Amino acid sequence: MSTLQQVAFRAGCSVATASRVLNRNGPVSDEMVRRVRRAAAELGYRGGGRTGNGRPAIGVLIPSVTNPVFAASLSSIQNRAFHAGHSVLIAQSNYDPAQEPDAVASLLHQQPTGLILTVCDPERSMALSSALPPTVLLGNLPTSRFTAAVATDNFAAGRDLTNHLLCKGHRRILFISGHFAASDRAKLRYLGYIRAMEAAGQRPLDTLEISFVSSLEQLDLSDVVARSNPTAIIASNDLLALGVMGALRRQGLSIPRDISVAGFDGISLGLLTEVSLTTVEIPDGTMGAAAASLLLDMAENAAPPRHLTVPYRLRVGGSVRDLAVQS
Template sequence: MATLEDVAKKAGCSIATASRALGARGPVSDGVKGRVRKAAAELGYRHGTAGPGRGGRRPLIGVLIPSITNPVFAASLSQIQNRMQVGGHAVVLAQSNYDPAQEADAIEALLSERPTGLILTLCNAEHSVPQADRLPPTVLLNNLPTSIFPAAVTVDNREAGRLITRQLIDHGHRRILFVSGNFAASDRAFLRFEGYQSALAAAGVDSLPALQIPFIGSYEQLDISIAVAEHRPTAIIASNDLLACGVIGALRRQGLSVPQDVSVAGFDGIAMGQLMTPPLTTIEMPDSSMGAVAASLLLDMAERGAAPRHLQVGFTLKPGGTVRSV
């Protein structure tokens, strides 16, 4: 029995394009549509009897994210799904839970679905991926490109870290503590920390050692009292907004007020931080648009043979009420 893969091969197009030409949603030119339908007729393929895709399945792409509970990745995923629906692809999801060991298993699970492409947010893109030699077209999301993964959609996390630190310096802060998840679990957090160090060095101010805590788990009982007592910071930068909210809660449990006693800033620009009182000072990342751009880049590579590219998206500093001048 002929499959959609056979039809696509005969028509000289991708499986997703063949699926769209035979009835799935999404744009297809009249010329391609006629060629696909002619190939289907010649092969005796009936669309819908076994379902579109490889071996009778709808084509799909795999997405790996660190955690579905973080609104940052949920926003990107939503746009990836929207773009792939228009492109005639299903989406299958896996999580690494910020664990490099789990990451390899998650990628293996995605490969078992025989995806036409992958969008990956890795703990550290510089570390080897065991399956690298058998991956389909792949786009990194939030990780800088590497020799193995030249296609990536990113923001300049190092510059974002420098900018938010400069904002605090301009408000008179000199004892600034950087609180982060484990750097081994997020190269994005480490790049933000490097930006923090760069801004302080340029201002002739010594940086403090980063306080690293696990990403996974509840921030409701976060305890930073030892670091606060040791370093007496006037400001704290958290490596993401969720952690910044946890830091604010921890400071309040110590009887400290934000920003009167300690200023706090974060990264991402999630709604939670903007709805709190006072609103969080943060770097707003374009998470939704990054997901859409990554999906479009992957479709260009997988369907049209486009060359891998590194696309960098801008970010915005959003001053809030959690930072005051000293």
């Protein structure tokens, strides 16, 4: 079994410097970080934290373990990590920026090989303000400090979905979202909606923000529907879109005859409703696997961080009515 002394010798540095790099507890140049990590990988040195099964671990932070989107990502991360000899440590923030620092600290306490993080807003997250091991942002855009990220173009997805509704003759389109402070993905989708509406010469309706973790079975849209009189509603994710569909039906409204509904993510539940949900499919499983592969390459092979953009696809369902077609 290799030792820290052997890693330091191969990297051409002192044992103290090698220790600082591998334990992330002191200032070291980027070049030295790469040399020490490469030496550790070549020698098979695994001096970091291990889980109870003796494997090194990857730390993963997600907003919610109950959202199928993140469940799909986690499954792919675990599969990729398992084949690389790693376990996965999981923490959740409950879509609360204030919970992120403690969640990340709990992961760091177990000295993971690296981190895969989905934060509410990478530009404002306090969890990203301290020194971290190799880190990949999942679903978030990269920042100046954390340039490794795997995401889709949520702005373009919001624009394209809105254009789809506009092409179907809809002009009064309401955007319903979780709180934008809890998800930069939702905010980017909303900005894409704004861009498409303005480009079409249409006035965007006032958006409705609700909690991502609220009970959707109790969602009441009667006031906003009466006030805005939309012909279509875009929800910032599919779970919310399904909640919107339930709320509209409780009002006695028919989908899509009275109001059309569309969402984002492409979760399988959207195919099991009375009318299938029109949505933007985002390959969350593919993104999770890509994030895990990128992280392991950075941590074990000193590979440079990269920003990977994963394509999305519009999935047309029965939840959107074509107003240009006379009934």
